Amino acid sequence: MAKKRFHDMGCSVARALDEVGDWWSLLVVKEAMMGTRRYVDFQAHLGIAKNVLCDRLSRLVENGVMVREDVGEHGTRYEYRLTEKGRDLFTVVTALRQWSERWHPRCDSLQLVDREAGAPLATVQVCDSRGRPLTVRDVRFVEVGEEDADGLVG
Amino acid sequence: MAKKRFHDMGCSVARALDEVGDWWSLLVVKEAMMGTRRYVDFQAHLGIAKNVLCDRLSRLVENGVMVREDVGEHGTRYEYRLTEKGRDLFTVVTALRQWSERWHPRCDSLQLVDREAGAPLATVQVCDSRGRPLTVRDVRFVEVGEEDADGLVG
DNA sequence: AAATCTGGTTGCTTTATAGGACTATATTTG
DNA sequence: CAAATATAGTCCTATAAAGCAACCAGATTT
Numbered sequence: 001m002a003k004k005r006f007h008d009m010g011c012s013v014a015r016a017l018d019e020v021g022d023w024w025s026l027l028v029v030k031e032a033m034m035g036t037r038r039y040v041d042f043q044a045h046l047g048i049a050k051n052v053l054c055d056r057l058s059r060l061v062e063n064g065v066m067v068r069e070d071v072g073e074h075g076t077r078y079e080y081r082l083t084e085k086g087r088d089l090f091t092v093v094t095a096l097r098q099w100s101e102r103w104h105p106r107c108d109s110l111q112l113v114d115r116e117a118g119a120p121l122a123t124v125q126v127c128d129s130r131g132r133p134l135t136v137r138d139v140r141f142v143e144v145g146e147e148d149a150d151g152l153v154g
Numbered sequence: 155m156a157k158k159r160f161h162d163m164g165c166s167v168a169r170a171l172d173e174v175g176d177w178w179s180l181l182v183v184k185e186a187m188m189g190t191r192r193y194v195d196f197q198a199h200l201g202i203a204k205n206v207l208c209d210r211l212s213r214l215v216e217n218g219v220m221v222r223e224d225v226g227e228h229g230t231r232y233e234y235r236l237t238e239k240g241r242d243l244f245t246v247v248t249a250l251r252q253w254s255e256r257w258h259p260r261c262d263s264l265q266l267v268d269r270e271a272g273a274p275l276a277t278v279q280v281c282d283s284r285g286r287p288l289t290v291r292d293v294r295f296v297e298v299g300e301e302d303a304d305g306l307v308g
Numbered sequence: 309a310a311a312t313c314t315g316g317t318t319g320c321t322t323t324a325t326a327g328g329a330c331t332a333t334a335t336t337t338g
Numbered sequence: 339c340a341a342a343t344a345t346a347g348t349c350c351t352a353t354a355a356a357g358c359a360a361c362c363a364g365a366t367t368t
Binding site for chain 1: 256
């Protein structure tokens with residue numbers, strides 16, 4: 001009767017969600033991407049309960065998405081920072097952000113721009129090997145080593 | 155003491171996760187993207203509890219991510235299908251899939267290929283307005299209407 | 309007529325989450 | 339020097355959500 005976990009479902013999407021699909025997890029990652037590093041700041045900015053924050057940070061550290069570093073020059077002080085693996089979730093978070101902006105406009109006052117030019121980012125898209133955009137209807141799922149056809153989606 | 159929802163946090167990522175960030179929600183969407191349409195099939199393929207599946211499907215329909223269609227030619231029969239909004243989550247799901255494949259190789263036997271060429275997809279990336287790949291360290295978050303600087307991430 | 313299929317609902321148990329009180333160490337303030 | 343503040347938690351309790359099995363109702367198949 002324990003909460004079902006997804007890591008053993010033989011599906012990479014499930015495996016990913018097992019690590020970052022909990023309530024709050026991706027928001028903690030997103031907050032870290034905005035520069036937040038300290039426990040109290042995560043707590044204040046997100047409005048998350050302290051014990052839940054504790055649990056999420058621990059799990060993210062366990063899974064190699066973040067690291068906890070002692071920076072206690074003055075007093076008890078730690079920093080939670082994204083690892084390479086964590087920073088690599090930028091695509092996921094940005095895809096979510098853009099999806100949200102397309103379907104619920106004006107719910108956010110923040111905009112992402114590239115640091116160099118100050119211009120808005122391009123839309124994240126799934127593309128084929130030659131860079132042409134694809135929808136879910138343009139793809140097939142094949143067993144590695146086998147051929148497999150399936151119908152249209154939607 | 156009710157579960158905290160994210161829709162009113164003034165953050166588009168939070169808003170997105172409020173709709174599809176529940177345990178199981180994105181897996182249901184992913185399953186639909188693979189062609190599954192019927193209640194019993196979602197249940198069998200995912201191994202999700204029936205009442206939870208009920209709740210997730212209802213919420214996805216409420217939020218316009220899926221639709222429930224009566225196709226009861228023979229007996230009680232409905233189909234749950236993705237809407238345009240739901241299909242638009244393809245980028246998010248694919249980004250998650252690719253992230254997972256990078257960080258936990260060989261946990262899935264399925265591969266996505268484009269229907270036309272049969273070739274694997276390109277890697278989903280965040281790019282600037284001219285198509286050059288960006289990491290989270292290459293972006294800034296600005297208040298719309300204002301300028302705002304922030305430090306490096308990670 | 310009985311069994312099966314489909315799409316649920318209900319009740320029960322376990323786990324998660326929210327919120328507040330509390331702690332321990334270290335630092336800053338008066 | 340004493341008191342207040344800061345940081346990073348832990349512990350406890352109440353409510354909500356998840357998992358599981360049993361049950362149900364209409365329609366179809368056997």
